Amino acid sequence: METRVFQQSEIKEAAALIKKGELVSFPTETVYGLGADAMNDQAVKNVYQAKGRPSDNPLIVHVASIGEVYDYVKNVPKVAETLMEHFWPGPLTLIFEVKEGVFADTVTAGLNSVAIRMPKNEATLELIKEAGVPLVGPSANTSGKPSPTTAMHVYHDLKGKIAGILDDGETGVGLESTVLDITDPQQPTILRPGGISKGELEDVIGQVSVDKHLVSSEETPKAPGMKYKHYSPNEPVIIVEGNKELFQKAVKQYGSTGEKVGLLADDEVVEALKDKVAAVFSLGEIDDIHSASRRLYAGLRYFETTEASLILAQAYPEAGIGTAYMNRLKKAAGNQFYKEHN
Incomplete structure (x- = not known):
């Protein structure tokens, strides 16, 4: 067709x-x-x-x-x-x-x-x-x-x-x-x-x-997005809650294991770390949740065209449209957050 x-x-x-x-x-x-x-x-x-x-x-x-x-x-x-x-x-x-x-x-x-x-x-x-x-x-x-x-x-x-x-x-x-x-x-x-x-x-x-309950495999969801895994690119996504210093630690940690890191974050983080990762996609100016929400899906899709094997994605406060942003990002990441190794 x-x-x-x-x-x-x-x-x-x-x-x-x-x-x-x-x-x-x-x-x-x-x-x-x-x-x-x-x-x-x-x-x-x-x-x-x-x-x-x-x-x-x-x-x-x-x-x-x-x-x-x-x-x-x-x-x-x-x-x-x-x-x-x-x-x-x-x-x-x-x-x-x-x-x-x-x-x-x-x-x-x-x-x-x-x-x-x-x-x-x-x-x-x-x-x-x-x-x-x-x-x-x-x-x-x-x-x-x-x-x-x-x-x-x-x-x-x-x-x-x-x-x-x-x-x-x-x-x-x-x-x-x-x-x-x-x-x-x-x-x-x-x-x-x-x-x-x-x-x-x-x-x-x-x-x-x-309504925050997870729909079981036996239930029919009343609305889209309540049951099945959604919004996921081919590469695993890890959510980073923190500033550029925490991103630096995450980039170093995953890079040391051979991962080719993709960075999905605000302009400031991207500018600071763009030379240390395989690919970057900016969500916009820092603290601009509307820009981040508008660019999230395009960013997740972008890394499928790069050599990135893992995506580090920026968390935002769950307020206003930030609630929807984090809802989608958590689903894309399977609720996986970065944990700093000591």
Whole structure:
């Protein structure tokens, strides 16, 4: 299969492929999604196949307007209306009780709920409107690998497996959306941290819970990212909590064992150690968590093109979007942190 890269002037052609049941990757403010008609069961099954994604991992449905939600879910509680008014379009996914028979069965992985969001990207909103159907949109990557933040990342992973990619440059947020379960309107619960922080949500609707439990192998996760290993490059990742001095010790320690170290850190650390490692990728200025979040996946992917055999990655405080950054980095690293040897 030829995979065509579409520009914004070619959205109608990309939408025509969606209507035919084909798969087309689309840009959002978070990461690139793998789009298919959410009401076409075979098209949705093809998404799982193209990604190599487990079929008990539900998909997020992307819509072009708030009004569409009322057609797809059993009820829209007041808290949901408030959240949609404040944060849509934007990086917030809401989980509702789903109406039976609306979406392909594979969208919800057998659950009685569905995750929906309205992305903040004009090209994709136009694509959804032109296609005339809501789109599933898991990250457009091989399952388990770092999510794509450019069209070329998608092309690298899925060339020959999907019909097209709508190119809109690099994504702005760089981490997936926050997933908030509102099936119990009295107890909104974050299932996955993302581009909207717990504090931002609480400023609008009051107290929000956080579900941190690990989904067992027998359970079906209610949202993506709760069960399977995610965001992992080919090389092992070790998280470093500390300043450039601690990075220096880590570089020396792993270098002495023959590892070719890749460094994923802020400008200051990269500048200090770039001549002592095999490869570097900057997360941006020191203390700029938004830059680090935007560049994390691109950085993890970058080292696959270098001779690095191990990646030392910088930790950030778990506050605001730093919570989402650390959530993804811990998954990429298998929760492995650098421990200084005496």
